[in-house]
Amino acid sequence: MASRLLSVTSRQAQKLQKCMSSSVSKTGAREVVGYGFNGQHNYADRVDFPMPAVRFLENTPDILALREKEKGDWKKLSLEEKKALYRASFCQTFSEMKAPTxxxxxxxxxxxxxxxxxxxxxxxxxxxxYKPLPETFTEERIQAQLQRMIDIRVDPIEGLTSKYDYENNRWK
Structure with a gap:
């Protein structure tokens, strides 16, 4: 079970490292497409700020060809080409970002x-x-101490002995 936990954790760490490895301020050959979260040219997948300043992948000849093709009619693009364009711009989808880890x-x-x-x-x-408890913590000693407090009428107005009936020798 521990090895499974470690493998799952390492896979998640590798995935996050892949997505966050490009979060340094070096853009390389990636296209700057906006202002970004804090005005710097870096990439980060964030649900609260979905538009990073740079694209996720660098421009390759395949991606550049797809970018030229996307300028035309999107109905002519296949689903795989649309997915490739999306993955060139973003590392994760919203459902991947929100998925439980x-x-x-x-x-x-x-x-x-x-x-x-x-x-x-x-x-x-x-x-x-720790040393053993003192003998004053035994039940007999506690009862003897309570009886002594009753006998000398400790705090008879609001305290412990105010709840004792001295005429019938019992608690009220």
Missing amino acids: GQWKSVVGITLIISSLSLWIYMAMKTFV
């Missing part, structure tokens, strides 16, 4: 691993490091 699985897994490690560390510290 499954990253939540790794986040939940890492969170559970960290939580379980912290519980194991706590149990080890409790067993091997």
Whole structure:
């Protein structure tokens, strides 16, 4: 399962690296087609800003021939040619950008691993490091302390002993 998670994660990282590798400000032989997100000539697939400043791929003779053909009637272009033109301008479609990546699985897994490690560390510290609780924390000592507070009537107006009925020796 871990190897599958790593392979899926590495595939997603390679895909993002492919799309984002051209996000540096060097345009090379790519055509500048607009202002861009922040005024720089770089490429980034963004849902909130769908028009990057430069095209995704550099101009090759095949792409240039398609660009000349697209200036005419689009009905004469085949579906494959339209897709090739789109992929020359953009790395991902909107559905590819919005597609779930499954990253939540790794986040939940890492969170559970960290939580379980912290519980194991706590149990080890409790067993091997901390001293045992003092004897005043035993149930008999707690009851004796409570009875002593009742006997000396500690804070009888609003405190603990205000809820004790001294005539019938019971709690109200």
